[in-house]
Amino acid sequence: MKLNDGPRTGSRDDSRDNSKASQKPRPLAGERRLGDFLCFAIYSANLAFGRAYKKGLDELGLTYPQWIAIVALWEQDGQTVSELGEKMFLESNTLTPILKKLEQMGYLRRQRDPADERQVRISLTEAGRRLREKGMHMKLVASTGLKPDEFARLQENVVTLRDNLIKATAEKAG
Amino acid sequence: MKLNDGPRTGSRDDSRDNSKASQKPRPLAGERRLGDFLCFAIYSANLAFGRAYKKGLDELGLTYPQWIAIVALWEQDGQTVSELGEKMFLESNTLTPILKKLEQMGYLRRQRDPADERQVRISLTEAGRRLREKGMHMKLVASTGLKPDEFARLQENVVTLRDNLIKATAEKAG
């Protein structure tokens, strides 16, 4: 199963030559329109999620990635930066500033692991744990336009897509 | 149909009390794990897409949003910043620097509309149009793990989700 991240390719000789007006309003000459790309759907849906969450997160005084880090730490306290990064799909270059900010806000502690001074272990403070409790009230409730089973399938398929993209990218990089 | 962006809420008295080891390894106390959030699935899938595209875009010398702008302009030349922003789900604060960069690279022109000097119209140069042709070769081919009909449904459902999130956010803002 191959991903082309857009409409079918091949048999593309109907583009160009807009003298014979085609059925569908093909703007200019392109046949791959922005709306046809799955990557753009995901990109714009991510923007939409960020904006939908913004109001609730502002009340908590957190940004979206900061909140994700809190949730990930609630699941498992005392993770190293790398472990947390695996869960969040980020690396230390992105994660370290976020964690320093959260530490400065008093929500977590960062301390070198005595057994291996290279690693930094992250643990939530009491304030950090309370933060997550408060965040649970901030439920995003919005009309999805999807039936429950569609919603569940969407979740599964997005995860499948993500994991296969990562696998493919890693393979080509190696 | 309401979106909770996570697992079921309600009947939550099985958390806490990890003395009786539960079937599934519930880490600490949280019941809403990161992997259960649709917003996080979308967020991480977006990161994965960006990384998957990175190599091909580097060869074009473009970033991901820059390439999106080129595609959107190919569809319809001479758009204003606002019109382009509607297609890309961005506003001038984000779009202007991207367009200035693309102009500096010689891929488009930005000129005030004589009929309304407030508006700036964006038009691709020849180099900009060639760029998109080259980009078409940069097809992302990766194993999705999804059947074709699942893939198509995923695309549709992500778009539905996005549009309903935007609608709901706009309503609450108003």
Next chain:
DNA sequence: TCCGATTTAATCGGATGCGATATATATGGA
């Protein structure tokens, strides 16, 4: 033991996103 290779975070520079604000232009009612 010793030293080069590896691992883990952190740092740095460039490019988004975005809220808030600024600036220039257009519009419309007194």
Next chain:
DNA sequence: TCCATATATATCGCATCCGATTAAATCGGA
């Protein structure tokens, strides 16, 4: 006409992301 208001971009500051590099600690073979 005049001016308050609205509109369209642009600017600014902050917070991600990310590739490349650095710094410190660990590991491992000679």
